[in-house]
Amino acid sequence: MEDFRNYLGIYWMFSVICCMFWIFSPAEGKTMSRVVGSTVILPCKNESNSTFNQLTWNRNGTKLFAFHPTRPLYIYEEALRLNINMSESELYPLVIESVQKSHTGNYTCEVQTDKRTEVRKWELIIADPELKKAGNMLVIAVASAVPCVCCLIFILAWIILHRVRKQRAEDHSPTAAMQEKEEDIYENCLEIEASQRRGYNQHQRYKHRTR
Known part of the structure; x- marks a missing residue:
């Protein structure tokens, strides 16, 4: 007893x-919760030492940006509609100023290198x-x-x-x-x-x- x-x-x-x-x-680090009107930055860092060939940002399966080191940044209509920007700095982040509920979704960054394709995923939740x-x-x-x-x-x-x-x-x-x-x-x-x-x-x- x-x-x-x-x-x-x-x-x-x-x-x-x-x-x-x-x-x-x-x-969890890959889930981000923000309120309406705040600024959101979603980084996409290339963790491999090799130089990447192309970087692509998607939202819910729809392309936002495509970047190649030797070419200008290509902006898709979805990014223009949602007023989303991408910085060409080292982390190649998405920048959303004055975020709205319409920005809620799953964001994916694909980095294609000579050896493999690296994927970074973010879940963005916007609340009042x-x-x-x-x-x-x-x-x-x-x-x-x-x-x-x-x-x-x-x-x-x-x-x-x-x-x-x-x-x-x-x-x-x-x-x-x-x-x-x-x-x-x-x-x-x-x-x-x-x-x-x-x-x-x-x-x-x-x-x-x-x-």
Whole structure:
């Protein structure tokens, strides 16, 4: 029973740590969340040491830009429609000024080198400032509620464990009482049998003397 209590305590602490880590862990690097009106920069860095032949930016499968080191930057109609720019700096990033909900989507940068094709993916999520504020308040509320829920679960588990131990103790008590009663009955039987034997022996001696 003591081992079970120790296991329960360790499991509870591990659950609390996992819950807190899940709540406060930062978002994945390839997912970006911004509010309407802010500026967004999506970098695309060539991690290989070889010189790339062509770089292409896509949004939801539609081409935005195509860049070749020896040619001018080619801009597609989708980039013009969404007012998206691409910088020809080292990271070749997409630059979106005053981002809107229409910019939400999956952005992909493909870098073609002599050896392989490298792909960088970004998921851009755009939300209203009010919704962003409400989401932050929800996260704070959940972060505050989770420790309370974990403590409540621990208290309930302790109460259940205590009741189980009490029930087991009560189950053992009648058994012990019955054993004591049986022992008393057995001892009384032995005493009665001994008394009968003593009375029988005295009767035999008395008959022997009368003869």
